[in-house]
Amino acid sequence: MPEAPPRSLSGSLFVMLLLGVALSIIVMIGGAVLALPTHIPINYNEGWNAYAALRAVGLGGGPLYPAPGGLIFNNYPPLSFLIVGELGRFNGDMIVAGRIVALVALFISAFLASVISRRCGATPRGALCAALLPLLYVAAFSHDYVAMDDPQWLGIALMLGGVTIFLGHARNWRLIAAAALMVTAGLVKHNLIAWPLAITMQLGVDAFGSSTDDGRRSARTRLSIWLASASAFVLFAVGVCVAAYGPEFLIALLRHPRVVDPSLALRGMRRTSEILTLALVATTLARRATPLRHRTFAVSAAIFAVASALLQRCGEGVALNAWFEALVALSILTGVALSPPATPSGDARRERSAVVLLLLAIAPFLIGAPVLLPRGVAAIASVGRSSSEWNTFIAKIHDEPGDVACHMNALCYWAGKSNQIDVFNYAEYVRRGGSDAAFRQLLASGRLAMFVLPATFEQPQRRGRPEPEKQGQRKLLQPVLDTFRAADLSPDGQSRLYLAPPP
Incomplete structure (x- = not known):
C-alpha cells in the first residue's frame, strides 16, 4: 500500500x-x-417565547394568538x-x-x-x-x-x-x-x-x-x-x-x-x-x-x-x-x-x-x-456566581404578593408570575397609531404591585443618534417611572424593580 x-x-x-x-x-x-x-436571562425573546409555549400547550395565559388591541402579541x-x-x-x-x-x-x-x-x-x-x-x-x-x-x-x-x-x-x-x-x-x-x-x-x-x-x-x-x-x-x-x-x-x-x-x-x-x-x-x-x-x-x-x-x-x-x-x-x-x-x-x-x-x-x-476569548473564559468562570445572584433577584419578584409586569419577561416567568404585557410589541402598536387604553386600564386597576423595567429608562438620553424604539417604550412607560418607586437593581445592572405606590 x-x-x-x-x-x-x-x-x-x-x-x-x-x-x-x-x-x-x-x-x-x-x-x-x-x-x-x-x-x-439572555434576551427579551426568552420570556416572550416561554409564555407563548405555555399558551400553545394550554398551560395558561389565554389563546396563542390573542385578539388585536390587547397587551399580548404573537x-x-x-x-x-x-x-x-x-x-x-x-x-x-x-x-x-x-x-x-x-x-x-x-x-x-x-x-x-x-x-x-x-x-x-x-x-x-x-x-x-x-x-x-x-x-x-x-x-x-x-x-x-x-x-x-x-x-x-x-x-x-x-x-x-x-x-x-x-x-x-x-x-x-x-x-x-x-x-x-x-x-x-x-x-x-x-x-x-x-x-x-x-x-x-x-x-x-x-x-x-x-x-x-x-x-x-x-x-x-x-x-x-x-x-x-x-x-x-x-x-x-x-x-x-x-x-x-x-x-x-x-x-x-x-x-x-x-x-x-x-x-x-x-x-x-x-x-x-x-x-x-x-x-x-x-x-x-x-x-x-x-x-x-x-x-x-x-x-x-x-x-x-x-x-x-x-x-x-x-x-x-x-x-x-x-x-x-x-x-x-x-x-x-x-x-x-x-x-x-x-x-x-x-x-x-x-x-x-x-x-x-x-x-x-x-x-x-x-x-x-x-x-x-477572554470574554468567553470569564463567562465560563462566572456562571455559578451569576446564577446565584439572579436567583436572589428573581426571588424578590416571586415574593411580591401582587401581579408583576416585566420588560424582560423571563424574570416574571421564572418568578411564577403571569404575563401582563408584551412591552416591545405593545409600544410598536401604539407608535403605529394604536390606542394605549389597555395599558392605562392595567395601571388604573391597581393590580400591579411591581414593574421590572430597563435601568436605562431612568437615565437621560445619551448623546448621539436617538433610538426611536427605546424612546417609544420609554414614553409608553413614563407613568410607571413617574409614580412607581425605584428599588433593587438586577445583577447585571440592566433591570430595576419599581414598586407601586401604596393605595
Whole structure:
C-alpha cells in the first residue's frame, strides 16, 4: 500500500487554523452551555417565547394568538411553541426547553451546512469549514443566540434539511419531501424564504435553459412538481392553523404592527463584518478552477439571504439573527472556495491560496479574538456566581404578593408570575397609531404591585443618534417611572424593580 504523501507546510497550517477555530468555538460557547439550565436571562425573546409555549400547550395565559388591541402579541407561527411547550411540560421549564432545542438546532444546522457544501463541490476539509464558520461567528458576534430560547435556529435546521434532500439524486419524491420539510420550517419561522426561492430558481433555470427537448421536458416536470407540492403544503398548513387558532392567526402574522425604517438596515450592516469577508471569499469561485455544483442554487441562496436580511433589518426590533441565513449560505460557498482541486503533485500554490482565503474568512474573529476569548473564559468562570445572584433577584419578584409586569419577561416567568404585557410589541402598536387604553386600564386597576423595567429608562438620553424604539417604550412607560418607586437593581445592572405606590 503506497504511503500517503507528506502534508505540505501550508496544509499543516490550514489544519492548525481549523483546530484553533474549533477550540475558540468551545471557549466562546462554553458559558452559554453551562448557563443553559440556570435562571440567567439572555434576551427579551426568552420570556416572550416561554409564555407563548405555555399558551400553545394550554398551560395558561389565554389563546396563542390573542385578539388585536390587547397587551399580548404573537407574530410567529405555532410549531416552535408546540415543540418547546411539550418539552417544557416534561422538564418543567419552558425557557430551558427552548434553550435545549435552540442549541441542538444550531449544531444540526452547522452539520447540514457541511453536508450541503460537500454536495456543492467542497472537499471534506472545505465541508468542515462550512460547519465551523457559522458556529464561530455566532459564538463570536451573536453569542446570545448560541443557546437562547428562540426559534430561529430550529427553523434554519428544518430548511437545511429540506435543502439536503433536494440536493440528493434527482428523484421526484425528493422535491415533495423537500417542500414538506420547508413548509414545516415556515411553521416555525415564516420569514425564512431564501432556500425555497433558491430551489425555485435552480429548477426554473433547468426548465428553460436545458439544451435538449428531453432535458427541458424533464426539468419542467420537476419544476411543476415542486411548485404544486409546495403550494399544496402551504395551503394545507395555513388551513390547519386557521382551523385551530381562528382568523387571529392570519391577522397576527400578516398585519403585525411594526415600525419600519429603511435606515435601520444600513445601521445593521455595521455589525456584519463576517458577511462581507465570507462574501469576498465566495466570489473567488468565479475565477478559480474549483467546481461549484448546483451553482444557480448556491449563489441564489446567498443573494436571496442577504436581500432578505436587509429587508428584515428595516423593521424595529429585528436583531442580528436576520443575518443567520446569509451566514450559513455564504459559509457553504466558502467551504467550496476553500477546497482546492486534488492534483497528483499536491499543488502547493493552491494550498497556500486556501490558507490565505481561510485567514480572510476568519479575519473578523482574529481581529476581535483578544477581547472575545477572554470574554468567553470569564463567562465560563462566572456562571455559578451569576446564577446565584439572579436567583436572589428573581426571588424578590416571586415574593411580591401582587401581579408583576416585566420588560424582560423571563424574570416574571421564572418568578411564577403571569404575563401582563408584551412591552416591545405593545409600544410598536401604539407608535403605529394604536390606542394605549389597555395599558392605562392595567395601571388604573391597581393590580400591579411591581414593574421590572430597563435601568436605562431612568437615565437621560445619551448623546448621539436617538433610538426611536427605546424612546417609544420609554414614553409608553413614563407613568410607571413617574409614580412607581425605584428599588433593587438586577445583577447585571440592566433591570430595576419599581414598586407601586401604596393605595
